[in-house]
Amino acid sequence: MSEINKIPIFVRDFSFNVKTKKGYKTILDHINLSIPSGSLVAIIGASGAGKTTLLNSIAGRVLGKSEGSILFGNEPHSNRINKILSYVTQQDTMHTNLTPRQILRFVSDLRLPKTIKKQEKNQIVENILKSLQIEHCADTIVGSPESGIKRGISGGEMKRVNIGMGLVTNPSVILVDEPTSGLDAQTAYLCTSILKDLTKDGRTIISTIHQPRQSIFELFDYLVLLSHGKLVYFGPINEIENYFAKMNFFPPRNTNLADWLIDLVSLSEGELKKEETINKLSKELSVYQKDEIQLDIIHDKNEIDLNEIDLNEVDKDKEDDLEIQDIPDDFEEIDLDKITNPNFIQNNSNGIIKGEVGTLEFIKSLVKYYNNSNLMKKTLSMKIPKQKMDLHLERPVNLFKKTLILTKRGFYGLRNQKRYIIQRLLQPAVLACFVGWIFSGIPSNQSGLMDRLGILFFILLSQILLSIMAVLFVLPKEKAVFLRESMDSAYPTVCFFISKVLTDLPFGILVPTIFAVIITPITGLQTNPKQLLILILFCILSANAGSGFGLMISAATRTPEIALTMAPVMVVPMIIFCGFMIDLNNITKTLSWIQYIDPVKYSFFVLVKNEFTGLKFTCTQSELVQGVCPITTGEQFLKFKGFYNVNYWENALFMIAFILLSWGLSVYFLSKARKREAGR
Numbered sequence: 001m002s003e004i005n006k007i008p009i010f011v012r013d014f015s016f017n018v019k020t021k022k023g024y025k026t027i028l029d030h031i032n033l034s035i036p037s038g039s040l041v042a043i044i045g046a047s048g049a050g051k052t053t054l055l056n057s058i059a060g061r062v063l064g065k066s067e068g069s070i071l072f073g074n075e076p077h078s079n080r081i082n083k084i085l086s087y088v089t090q091q092d093t094m095h096t097n098l099t100p101r102q103i104l105r106f107v108s109d110l111r112l113p114k115t116i117k118k119q120e121k122n123q124i125v126e127n128i129l130k131s132l133q134i135e136h137c138a139d140t141i142v143g144s145p146e147s148g149i150k151r152g153i154s155g156g157e158m159k160r161v162n163i164g165m166g167l168v169t170n171p172s173v174i175l176v177d178e179p180t181s182g183l184d185a186q187t188a189y190l191c192t193s194i195l196k197d198l199t200k201d202g203r204t205i206i207s208t209i210h211q212p213r214q215s216i217f218e219l220f221d222y223l224v225l226l227s228h229g230k231l232v233y234f235g236p237i238n239e240i241e242n243y244f245a246k247m248n249f250f251p252p253r254n255t256n257l258a259d260w261l262i263d264l265v266s267l268s269e270g271e272l273k274k275e276e277t278i279n280k281l282s283k284e285l286s287v288y289q290k291d292e293i294q295l296d297i298i299h300d301k302n303e304i305d306l307n308e309i310d311l312n313e314v315d316k317d318k319e320d321d322l323e324i325q326d327i328p329d330d331f332e333e334i335d336l337d338k339i340t341n342p343n344f345i346q347n348n349s350n351g352i353i354k355g356e357v358g359t360l361e362f363i364k365s366l367v368k369y370y371n372n373s374n375l376m377k378k379t380l381s382m383k384i385p386k387q388k389m390d391l392h393l394e395r396p397v398n399l400f401k402k403t404l405i406l407t408k409r410g411f412y413g414l415r416n417q418k419r420y421i422i423q424r425l426l427q428p429a430v431l432a433c434f435v436g437w438i439f440s441g442i443p444s445n446q447s448g449l450m451d452r453l454g455i456l457f458f459i460l461l462s463q464i465l466l467s468i469m470a471v472l473f474v475l476p477k478e479k480a481v482f483l484r485e486s487m488d489s490a491y492p493t494v495c496f497f498i499s500k501v502l503t504d505l506p507f508g509i510l511v512p513t514i515f516a517v518i519i520t521p522i523t524g525l526q527t528n529p530k531q532l533l534i535l536i537l538f539c540i541l542s543a544n545a546g547s548g549f550g551l552m553i554s555a556a557t558r559t560p561e562i563a564l565t566m567a568p569v570m571v572v573p574m575i576i577f578c579g580f581m582i583d584l585n586n587i588t589k590t591l592s593w594i595q596y597i598d599p600v601k602y603s604f605f606v607l608v609k610n611e612f613t614g615l616k617f618t619c620t621q622s623e624l625v626q627g628v629c630p631i632t633t634g635e636q637f638l639k640f641k642g643f644y645n646v647n648y649w650e651n652a653l654f655m656i657a658f659i660l661l662s663w664g665l666s667v668y669f670l671s672k673a674r675k676r677e678a679g680r
């Protein structure tokens with residue numbers, strides 16, 4: 001098992017801007033942090049303060065205009081760093097049709113080095129289950145009522161599985177987005193204390209956190225307090241009260257410190273309503289910071305022991321360079337116990353900080369004060385190691401093995417969903433019986449000609465629609481897990497996609513086969529083995545063309561709702577241009593090219609030729625034309641309708657090309673989604 005690398009994190013003069021319609025918007029503004037290895041850091045601030053953006057920036061998961069640097073030891077984010085870093089998302093994104101033990105085992109198979117034996121990997125998983133206290137539900141299917149899988153484990157247990165997924169690789173740096181959201185107080189405390197325990201062997205953990213209870217807040221070592229993208233405080237948790245006391249701000253007795261701090265640095269509603277307030281704040285502070293702060297990245301000339309890095313380690317030379325302004329000497333002496341006014345922060349008249357709480361001026365003043373504080377000096381004085389870290393990295397399993405593991409995971413998920421399997425296999429059987437019943441006993445007279453054509457068209461339509469619908473609803477859930485795992489560099493897009501296709505293949509073969517085998521005898525279609533086999537084969541190709549098409553739409557769209565809206569717009573032309581509803585010779589020239597790329601047409605033509613070849617037709621009295629029966633053989637009908645010269649092999653090849661193209665485009669769109677995700 002890889003060792004923990006003790007990695008301090010340095011954020012230096014980091015700003016992040018995103019492009020909006022009105023130009024660039026500053027989301028993070030000149031942030032400076034020095035986080036020693038082995039610490040648990042909380043990022044707090046009001047909604048929209050920039051907490052997630054800061055966490056994502058550290059994780060290297062933002063796309064936008066950034067300035068400054070974020071260093072792990074002395075290295076910026078890279079693939080190398082990504083291997084020792086783990087990001088635990090706020091959403092508990094996982095395969096809800098697996099059990100926690102299965103989920104963690106598959107993550108361990110995918111992400112741990114190939115040198116680790118299966119038994120050892122399983123032991124790692126068992127240790128995680130134990131340390132996260134989820135052994136009791138390790139074999140219960142996670143569940144997801146909205147996906148039709150019965151709720152299995154609780155929200156708190158799910159959150160711990162989510163954290164566990166990030167622990168399998170024994171990461172040296174863990175970034176956690178809101179680990180306590182949606183949890184009751186007890187479970188939230190448990191989750192945070194688990195994170196605290198994980199820092200004991202040198203891991204660095206940074207977490208955004210929303211309204212933590214006092215007991216939870218106290219588990220953290222350092223606090224990053226943000227207000228509208230600005231750093232208002234970065235320092236030890238146990239120095240917060242003293243720091244704010246110097247500005248004459250005291251939390252009321254028995255108050256939750258985190259809530260109090262967030263209230264203190266939030267803009268009032270009135271200020272927020274002023275549309276340009278935040279942009280103005282950005283511009284003014286940027287100018288101020290450029291003029292008044294000298295931000296240096298200090299490189300230690302010698303190799304230093306990363307374990308010894310401590311925020312209290314101040315470079316004395318730098319200390320002299322920075323001047324603390326406007327802080328009366330006697331503030332150190334304030335006795336916190338004497339302060340009893342609970343509304344103290346409402347009345348700010350100490351003269352150090354300008355403006356009333358909730359105003360722009362007040363926040364500007366707080367930021368200015370922090371920029372001149374000893375804490376800022378300490379941050380900037382912490383030495384960045386000169387030498388590249390010697391990371392303990394091992395090679396993961398190869399891509400072929402990864403694809404096999406992902407496929408196996410897909411089949412495990414299916415095995416856990418027996419009802420889903422039964423439903424998918426019953427669906428074609430029931431539909432075939434019902435439709436077969438409607439079309440049963442097709443006569444062999446002239447009216448039977450069109451009925452026969454109708455049933456063939458319906459067979460194709462049902463295969464395409466059944467397979468598209470199955471994919472449109474299933475892929476989005478798997479896509480979420482794929483995006484999460486690919487952000488962790490667990491596997492490339494193509495591995496995921498091949499495994500997805502392989503997992504769906506049994507349905508892609510069984511569903512059309514069941515449908516064709518049942519409907520053929522009921523309706524009286526030709527049942528000799530050769531013709532039945534061709535019917536089944538083209539049903540299979542059509543079903544896979546349908547699922548390929550569905551995968552492509554799902555991969556290209558962001559939500560199942562959009563995919564569902566897009567699907568009919570694209571499927572309807574395919575149906576119209578297949579040659580059943582309209583004679584293809586009568587289609588206007590500007591649109592007639594569509595028939596050449598329509599897979600339904602290629603399948604339909606084969607099915608018609610296959611069915612009509614060798615058939616004999618009769619006429620009722622009323623169908624005779626001048627005493628003659630117009631169509632007496634299938635071949636006659638095929639010639640009349642333009643189906644006679646169809647080449648089975650050519651059409652099969654076209655279908656295969658269509659399927660391959662839709663798969664290729666799906667991989668392309670998934671890769672694009674992955675890049676988009678990286679920039680969220």
Ligand SMILES: Nc1ncnc2c1ncn2[C@@H]1O[C@H](COP(=O)(O)OP(=O)(O)OP(=O)(O)O)[C@@H](O)[C@H]1O
Binds near residue numbers: 019020049054
């Ligand atoms: N890509 C983007 N384009 C435009 N604005 C963005 C973008 N990303 C973030 N923002 C804005 O930046 C601000 C900070 O967003 P962020 O999600 O980091 O805040 P947060 O503190 O995590 O908020 P919350 O607690 O509500 O999740 C918000 O006002 C948000 O609307």
